Amino acid sequence: MNRTDRLYALREELRRAGSAGRSAEQLAARFEVSARTVKRDISSLQQGGFPVWARPGRGGGYTVDAEATLPPVNFTAAEASGLAAAVAAHRGQPFDADARAALGKVLAAMPGAARRRASATAARIWLDQQERPGDAHVRRAVEQALHESRVLTVRYRDADGALTTREVDPAFLARADGAWYLVGHCRLRDAIRWFRIDRIASANVTSRAAAPVPVAAAGTPPDTARPVDPAL
Secondary structure, eight states, X not given: OOHHHHHHHHHHHHHHHGGGOBOHHHHHHHHTSOHHHHHHHHXXXXXXXXXXXXXXXTTOEEEEOGGGSOOOOOOOHHHHHHHHHHHHHTTTSTTHHHHHHHHXXXXXXXXXXXXXXXXXXXXXXXXXXXXXXXXXXXXXXHHHHHHHTEEEEEEEEOTTOOEEEEEEEEEEEEEETTEEEEEEEETTTTEEEEEEGGGEEEEEEEEEEOOOOOGGGGOOOOTTOOOOOTTO
């Protein structure tokens, strides 16, 4: 069993064990590897966002929260390939890292044969990505401020190249005319502003809660604009 398949099998073994958990020794015997290898694999799962933790004491072991994991699903190889294509097309854009993490969880929950078929199909999809991704630190700060509703401090460069420092109450992200924008209330101008993310020279999330900004405050979107709906 290669490491990728073992990590998947390890996840499923821990999920099946439920609250009883499994010790490193039990897992080592189950997968015919050393306890040290099991601990290294557990660390990799934790770094990937899988909710597994060590239970100390006699009879301890590794336990997962079943409610926090993706239950068995029946994604087809074609469906997974479609998700992979969508995530790849979004590379370097807002919430890109989260999209890739979600795709990884979907692939890890699929049977090995279906996962390999999905990878083979995805390899037949090519993307010519000419758009350069923005600064990763700026992107992560914008994502965090929006997700946690916190004030964002930015150094912003306007169309003439002039830099100003702004404090922004984020409202939403929008893609228009080939660029991503952070839309929010600018405290310096005391008005709604659209900030092109690729013109944000630096961004830092503050500890202050952002003032609520209704989406309607930005005006009426064009007929072709649609919000992203995870239910679709």
